[in-house]
Amino acid sequence: MGNTAASPVSTASPASTAAAAAAPGTVYDVIVVGGGMVGSALACALGEHGLDVALIEAEPVPPLMAGEPAAARVSAISAVSQRILARLGAWPAIEQLPGAGGGAPEPRVCAYTDMEVWDASGPGLIHFDAAGIGEPALGWIIENRVIQSALLARAATIDALDVYPGVAVTGFEEGRNALGVRLADGRRLSARLLVGADGAQSPLRAWAGIDTMGWGYEQQAVVCRVRCEQPHHDTCWQRFLPGGPLAFLPMYDGSCSIVWSCSRAQARQVLALDDAGFAHALGEAFSHRLGPVLWSGPRAAFPLRLQHAQHYVQPRVALVGDAAHVVHPLAGQGVNLGLLDAAALAELLIERHGAGQDIGAIAGLRRYERARKGDNLLMQAAMDGFKRLFGSPLAPVVFARNAGLLATNALGPLKHLFARRALGFGRELPALARPG
Numbered sequence: 066m067g068n069t070a071a072s073p074v075s076t077a078s079p080a081s082t083a084a085a086a087a088a089p090g091t092v093y094d095v096i097v098v099g100g101g102m103v104g105s106a107l108a109c110a111l112g113e114h115g116l117d118v119a120l121i122e123a124e125p126v127p128p129l130m131a132g133e134p135a136a137a138r139v140s141a142i143s144a145v146s147q148r149i150l151a152r153l154g155a156w157p158a159i160e161q162l163p164g165a166g167g168g169a170p171e172p173r174v175c176a177y178t179d180m181e182v183w184d185a186s187g188p189g190l191i192h193f194d195a196a197g198i199g200e201p202a203l204g205w206i207i208e209n210r211v212i213q214s215a216l217l218a219r220a221a222t223i224d225a226l227d228v229y230p231g232v233a234v235t236g237f238e239e240g241r242n243a244l245g246v247r248l249a250d251g252r253r254l255s256a257r258l259l260v261g262a263d264g265a266q267s268p269l270r271a272w273a274g275i276d277t278m279g280w281g282y283e284q285q286a287v288v289c290r291v292r293c294e295q296p297h298h299d300t301c302w303q304r305f306l307p308g309g310p311l312a313f314l315p316m317y318d319g320s321c322s323i324v325w326s327c328s329r330a331q332a333r334q335v336l337a338l339d340d341a342g343f344a345h346a347l348g349e350a351f352s353h354r355l356g357p358v359l360w361s362g363p364r365a366a367f368p369l370r371l372q373h374a375q376h377y378v379q380p381r382v383a384l385v386g387d388a389a390h391v392v393h394p395l396a397g398q399g400v401n402l403g404l405l406d407a408a409a410l411a412e413l414l415i416e417r418h419g420a421g422q423d424i425g426a427i428a429g430l431r432r433y434e435r436a437r438k439g440d441n442l443l444m445q446a447a448m449d450g451f452k453r454l455f456g457s458p459l460a461p462v463v464f465a466r467n468a469g470l471l472a473t474n475a476l477g478p479l480k481h482l483f484a485r486r487a488l489g490f491g492r493e494l495p496a497l498a499r500p501g
């Protein structure tokens with residue numbers, strides 16, 4: 066760290082229990098609250114460019130090694146997000162999970178080349194393929210904790226970045242030229258800018274008094290890993306049921322991770338079924354597209370909501386990722402938007418830091434909000450629209466959406482436009498996300 070009043074906080078490896086005690090008077094350039102995928106990416110981007118950064122993550126995150134069982138929480142990562150993760154130096158450890166004790170690494174991503182989406186209430190079907198748009202893949206299915214673990218491992222190698230794993234931020238303190246945080250173990254840190262990357266329930270957002278707008282979908286997403294009789298063919302499968310979409314996402318080991326959006330009552334029933342009952346119900350809901358479900362892992366459910374912060378910034382505070390916006394997961398866009406937030410905020414802060422300007426000043430921060438809010442709102446509205454369109458049982462709507470799916474499937478250029486947008490292309494990109 067360059068700008069501490071005394072000796073710096075040590076850089077802890079993600080495997081260690083906590084960073085050493087911060088010296089009194091330590092003032093970071095940026096404190097990132099929340100070391101999920103988005104916060105870790107932002108901290109790496111800033112630390113690499115010499116800003117003094119503290120990354121504080123409430124949960125312990127032991128480094129992930131080859132051979133550990135796969136988790137059900139996965140993300141469909143777009144080409145643009147892949148580019149960001151590669152630029153940050155995290156992609157090699159995502160693609161090949163390091164082997165324990167120098168052992169063999171393990172491929173841990175599934176590049177998907179195709180996507181098939183169809184309506185349970187009619188003949189509507191659309192099929193996307195990577196070859197059609199001249200790309201090697203439409204995206205990658207990766208466990209969330211693989212991405213987080215790779216970014217935290219990268220963070221531990223950056224001198225200007227101090228990681229505080231397994232310790233929550235429990236309070237905030239106002240100041241004139243810096244803001245402070247209190248940690249659960251009693252330490253206090255301060256910075257010229259606090260970034261809330263602390264998820265949908267963001268304590269930092271609440272403390273800063275930033276309101277949100279939105280609504281609950283009265284739905285839960287049931288997630289679980291399954292094995293089917295037939296191979297997944299590196300394809301993302303999604304069937305729109307009257308109660309919500311059901312996705313089968315291809316995993317590196319031939320299994321699928323499912324995301325089944327359903328009413329709360331149905332989610333309770335689905336969670337309570339024994340394995341045989343669950344396999345049967347899931348197979349029926351999926352019209353046995355990949356044959357019978359032969360095996361299923363532990364199940365979990367997550368509430369679904371649409372939420373948007375009224376502001377992303379205020380003096381010395383910025384929000385990124387789910388702290389700023391939560392979208393329906395039906396098109397797998399949440400973390401892809403969050404990584405673009407991280408890239409856009411990093412670009413702005415690096416520029417202002419390099420020019421000797423105050424990185425916490427509201428005038429500069431507003432540029433970040435302007436760069437990202439429109440894109441995020443557009444994607445959120447699109448996901449909400451799809452959710453409503455496919456949830457309607459009204460006959461004219463069912464007819465129109467099935468006709469629309471069939472027509473779009475037949476219209477190459479329009480279909481390719483959608484596919485390129487899902488890959489993250491077709492929008493103005495921050496430097497970290499640009500090709501080359």
Ligand SMILES: Cc1cc2nc3c(=O)[nH]c(=O)nc-3n(C[C@H](O)[C@H](O)[C@H](O)COP(=O)(O)OP(=O)(O)OC[C@H]3O[C@@H](n4cnc5c(N)ncnc54)[C@H](O)[C@@H]3O)c2cc1C
Binds near residue numbers: 102268
């Ligand atoms: C079922 C489901 C499927 C999804 N599928 C996809 C997909 O395919 N593709 C996609 O792009 N998106 C997907 N999403 C969305 C995606 O999971 C989120 O957008 C993403 O996890 C947000 O990342 P984040 O880092 O902003 O927040 P989070 O992942 O919520 O991370 C926040 C971090 O902050 C930490 N934290 C919280 N409070 C404190 C505190 N007081 N002190 C310190 N640390 C704190 C937490 O421990 C956590 O690690 C899906 C979501 C759901 C529910």
